[in-house]
Amino acid sequence: MEEVSSPEQQPLIRIYIAGKQHIHYVEEILDVIEESSKARGTGIARRSPEYVAQKMLEGKAIIALCGDDFAGFCYIESWSNKEYVVNSGLIVKPKYRGFGLAKRIKMFSFAYSRRLFPKAKLFGITSGAAVLKINNELGYRPVTFEQLTQDPAFWRGCQTCVNVLQRTDFKRCICTAMLYDPAEHPNEVLEDLDKI
Numbered sequence: 001m002e003e004v005s006s007p008e009q010q011p012l013i014r015i016y017i018a019g020k021q022h023i024h025y026v027e028e029i030l031d032v033i034e035e036s037s038k039a040r041g042t043g044i045a046r047r048s049p050e051y052v053a054q055k056m057l058e059g060k061a062i063i064a065l066c067g068d069d070f071a072g073f074c075y076i077e078s079w080s081n082k083e084y085v086v087n088s089g090l091i092v093k094p095k096y097r098g099f100g101l102a103k104r105i106k107m108f109s110f111a112y113s114r115r116l117f118p119k120a121k122l123f124g125i126t127s128g129a130a131v132l133k134i135n136n137e138l139g140y141r142p143v144t145f146e147q148l149t150q151d152p153a154f155w156r157g158c159q160t161c162v163n164v165l166q167r168t169d170f171k172r173c174i175c176t177a178m179l180y181d182p183a184e185h186p187n188e189v190l191e192d193l194d195k196i
């Protein structure tokens with residue numbers, strides 16, 4: 001595919017609930033996440049190829065493709081007996097950045113998560129300005145870490161990140177915690193997935 005360099009050349013990108021037909025993208029997805037994390041100099045909850053492939057098989061991953069070219073990804077996790085849901089691992093391949101794709105992937109993943117787990121609270125922890133902005137638009141609000149899941153399995157993901165959280169007894173980090181509580185959105189209208 002040709003280099004994409006301006007909004008006028010905005011590529012046609014489709015977003016899918018990932019399945020077994022997408023497993024061959026796992027290596028590229030993890031490579032792009034790793035390279036982006038190094039470039040930003042921030043940490044990341046590192047996931048194994050098997051974990052990401054399993055998410056695809058469970059229908060809990062979202063993939064964006066431009067034709068056959070991988071463009072973006074994120075996955076869905078549930079914690080504390082499905083009381084909390086997280087949309088994690090958001091990544092957009094560098095050449096597809098700046099076209100609103102992260103926003104579309106997050107909107108898709110949000111609407112899909114709300115349908116899969118209608119009673120769950122959604123949360124995210126991020127140090128990225130783009131994600132803070134998108135989450136805010138989706139109705140998330142900033143909270144303290146104590147208001148998130150206490151499920152140790154979630155926090156184990158932070159062990160592969162820079163060590164701030166571990167040094168502060170899992171109370172503070174460079175990440176901002178954001179929460180979407182469906183009880184605070186009684187008039188919520190969810191987007192149709194095929195229109196995103």
Ligand SMILES: CC(C)(COP(=O)(O)OP(=O)(O)OC[C@H]1O[C@@H](n2cnc3c(N)ncnc32)[C@H](O)[C@@H]1OP(=O)(O)O)[C@@H](O)C(=O)NCCC(=O)NCCS
Pocket residue numbers: 036037040089090091092093096097098099100101102103104125126127128129130131133134
């Ligand atoms: C962060 C990332 C996903 C953004 O992808 P993208 O497709 O370029 O983002 P979008 O075009 O959808 O931008 C969404 C909004 O965030 C803003 N934004 C994007 N990148 C930004 C940045 N680095 N700093 C501040 N704002 C940013 C955009 O201006 C846009 O705002 P708008 O709706 O007012 O126009 C992408 O840069 C990436 O994959 N980075 C590496 C991985 C990463 O940081 N993941 C997040 C982990 S929490």
